Amino acid sequence: MxxxxxxxxxxxxxxxxxxxxxxxxxAEGETEYTCPMHPQIVQNKPGACPICGMDLVPKSVHGEGIEITEDLAFLLKPTNTTVVANITTSKPEQKSVESAVQMDGIITYDPRRVYSVPARVGGRIEKLFVKYNFQPIRKGQKLMEVYSPDLITAQRELLYLVKSAPEDEQLIASARQKLQYLGATNEQINRLIRSGEESYTFALYSPYDGYVIDLNAAAPEATASMAPAPAASSGGGMDAMGGSSAATAPSTAPTPPAGQAIQLREGMYVTVGQPLVRVVNADQLWAEFNVPAGEMKALSKGAPIQISFPQLPGERLDAKVDFFQPFFDEGENFAKVRVYLPSDRKQVMVGQLVSAEATYKTEPALWVPAAAVLDIGTKTVAFRKMNGVFEPVAVTTGARAGKEIQITSGLKQTDTLASNAQFLVDSESFIKVNN
CATH class of the missing domain: 1.20.5 (Single alpha-helices involved in coiled-coils or other helix-helix interfaces)
Structure with a gap:
């Protein structure tokens, strides 16, 4: 038992x-072990953390231990996954937008309305009626009275033919034409024939309306060319009236180029072809604007422009692009754009600074937020999401419109971009672009 x-x-x-x-x-089979510093390390047996070497601790012992809540589950994700998941992304959008170009410019003359009145005959200025710069003149207004031996000789030839051979109309017409070539008007010629006496001083009239410019802008310099040549002999009386003798022929004065001052004084000698006055007709003015080279293609002839005047707040003027200068000025990277101003704008003056905004509609293209593009000096990059990470990709940009920028190459419409390209940039970063 x-x-x-x-x-x-x-x-x-x-x-x-x-x-x-x-x-x-x-019990050992159900217990999981994890690292306190790296929760992503999970094993079914005790050991050491492969990352930091700390001992693994049980995750749950007999139903007691760490409770995995929603907040804790967020922390258990890898760090790079958390960062990438919180970056705002966007996709390129294919569209056509309204854009604008800001320009600065100045009001200037229309060169086609800047006239030069040359001397058609040589002689001495006896009376001068245009004496100061910006003096307004009208068409037909007397500019000066000139003593000219050539004009005296031409008058005598016409009077002689009218008296001795009135039936020879061809010769009379030739004599009249000679006077016209020397600057005489039909009214002066008819008055000469009626009076029957030549005039020793001949009036020169303005053929244009406008304002006198470049007149006596600087003090004249005393030169030998402003005085007549000395008489070669004492017997040059009638020859001097005919202009054939060297006794009365003044030496040739240099002709000032356009834009330089013209000196006119009573008693001065003028030569054939010498500019007497320059006249500007300000009824039609231009506005010339500088357009950055990168925005030249955005504008075309006829594009609408709205001009504003800094000294006239709220004043706007609608115009259109009329002409593009076909070259760059030396040392500048701007294209010149010309705009005609309406002739009724009396408050617009030459030399006035203005600004303008030209609007245009772009061709269909990819557009992204301007903040999604980063200029790193040698290239322009955007950050494209690939396999859960962002990589820099070189892009080519075009026009800007508000907070968006045009992408001409480097991206596709299906790409996903970081909306803010600054997220990976710090003071020591170096972006490596593969393409």
Whole structure:
């Protein structure tokens, strides 16, 4: 009997030990171990963290331990995944937009309305009626009275033919034409024929309306060319009236180029072809604007422009582009754009600074936020999302419109971009662009 009891106790002990080992094995199989510093490291047995070397701790022991909440689950994500997931992205949009170009310019003359009145005959100025710069003159207004031997000789020839050969109309017409070539008007010629006496001083009239410019802008310099040549002999009386003798022929004065001052004084000698006055007709003016080279293609002839005047707040003038200067001025990177101003704008003056805005509609193209493009000096880049990370890609930009910029190459409409290209940039960053 005692033997049977010992066998029974032995069987019970073995069964209890087997259950304990099974329970322990089962418990070890369900326990997960993790690193306190790197929650993404999870193992089903104790050990060391492969990243920092710390001992792993149980995640849950018999249902007790760390509770994985929603906030904790967010922290358990890898750091780069968290950063990338929080970057705002956008896609290029294919569209056509209204854009504008800001320009600065100045009001200037229309060169076609700047006239030069040359001397058709040489002689001495006896009376001068145009004496100061910006003096207004009208067409037909007397400019000066000139003593000219050539004009005296031509008058005498005409009077002689009218008196001695009135029937020879061809010769009379030729004599009249000669006077006209010397600057005489038909009214002066008819008055000469009626009076029958030549005039020793001949009046010169303005053929244009406008304002006198470049007149006596600087003090005249005393030169030998302003005085007549000395008489070669004392017998040059009638020859001098005919202009054939050197006794009365003044030396040739240099002709001032356009834009330089013209000196006129009573008693001065003028030569054939010498500019007497320059006249500007300000009824039609131009506005010339500088357009940056990168925005030249955006504008075309006929594009609408709205001109504003800094000294006249709220004043606007609608005009259109009329002409593009076909070259750049030396040292400048701007194209010149010319705009005609309406002739009724009396408050507009030459030399006045103005600004303008030219509007245009772009061709269909890809547009992205301007902040999505970064200029790194040698290239312009955008950050494109590829396989969960952002990589820089070189792009070519075009026009700007508000907070958007045009992309001409480097991106596709299906690409995903970082809306703000500054997210990876700091004072020590160096962006490597593969393309």
């Amino acid at each position: 005692k033997r049977y009891l010992n066998i029974l106790f032995l069987l019970v002990a073995i069964a209890v030990a087997a259950c304990s080992v099974e329970e322990k094995t089962h």
